[in-house]
Amino acid sequence: MILRHAKSDWNAGASSDHARPLNRRGTGAAMTMGRVLTRIGEVPDLVLTSSAHRARETVMLAADAGGWQTEVREIDDLYGTSANAALQVAASAPDSVERLMLVGHQPTWGYLVRAVTGAAVNMKTATVAGIDMHLDRWEHAPEAMGSLVYLLQPRMFTNWEL
Numbered sequence: 001m002i003l004r005h006a007k008s009d010w011n012a013g014a015s016s017d018h019a020r021p022l023n024r025r026g027t028g029a030a031m032t033m034g035r036v037l038t039r040i041g042e043v044p045d046l047v048l049t050s051s052a053h054r055a056r057e058t059v060m061l062a063a064d065a066g067g068w069q070t071e072v073r074e075i076d077d078l079y080g081t082s083a084n085a086a087l088q089v090a091a092s093a094p095d096s097v098e099r100l101m102l103v104g105h106q107p108t109w110g111y112l113v114r115a116v117t118g119a120a121v122n123m124k125t126a127t128v129a130g131i132d133m134h135l136d137r138w139e140h141a142p143e144a145m146g147s148l149v150y151l152l153q154p155r156m157f158t159n160w161e162l
Contacts, residue, residue, distance in 0.1 A: 001037075001044055001101040004109045006030040006061075006126040006154075008054040018079060022057050029126035029154035034062030036157055042130060043068050044101035048089055050078035055103045058126065070101075078104045083112040090141040097138065117148040128152045 007026030022030065037043055043066060049059045051074045059072050075089055086102055093100050102112075109123045116131055123129065129151050135144040 001042065001099060002109050002113055002123070002129040002131065003033070003058065003062075003101055003103045004106055004123045004125055004127050005050070005052070005055040005058040005103060006033075008125075018052050020052070020054050022054055022061075026054070026058070026125060027061060030058040030061035031065035032154045032157055033126050033128055033152065034064065034066030034068065036066075036152060036160070037062070037128065038066035038068070042099065044070050044099045045097045046070065046093055046099075047072040047101045047103060048075050048078065048093070049073070049103035050081075050105060051076045052079050052105070055079075055105070059101075059103050078102065080105075081108055083108055083115045084142065086112050087116075087142040087144075091139045093138040093141075095137050095139075100138070113148065116144070116146045118145075119148045121148070121151055124153055126154045 006022050006029045008020045009023035047059050047070055049055045063070055077089055106123055113119060113121050113129045130149040131146040132149050133144050133146040
């Protein structure tokens with residue numbers, strides 16, 4: 001699963017781009033996506049997130065709202081990365097992980113989905129792309145192809161009772 005961080009607050013007075021937090025809308029969207037993923041049975045086994053504050057905050061809010069008991073690892077290399085480098089990070093996941101979630105940033109996440117699936121997608125804030133990876137071990141992630149199974153955006157669930 002590829003999750004773009006939720007909407008950040010450009011006016012928060014953060015000391016750097018890396019430190020920028022979520023805004024109110026982003027907080028709600030992150031929580032919505034956590035509940036949606038739980039409801040559809042797509043809770044990740046492991047989350048590898050960018051170390052940027054807004055990415056970490058997105059994961060923590062989603063996990064809390066969705067009731068996930070998921071290990072979350074901060075990976076500095078997912079901040080300002082490329083699609084290929086993100087796949088190298090995915091290759092570090094243990095083979096016992098069935099549902100891996102990478103959390104990070106645009107435009108890389110759109111490029112990543114396209115590189116793996118061939119699909120051009122609009123990875124708006126808090127969007128989750130579910131990809132069925134065609135591999136037997138995570139170490140093969142950098143060379144693997146996959147199929148886009150779903151693309152979920154928070155606005156799709158405004159009328160859901162979560």
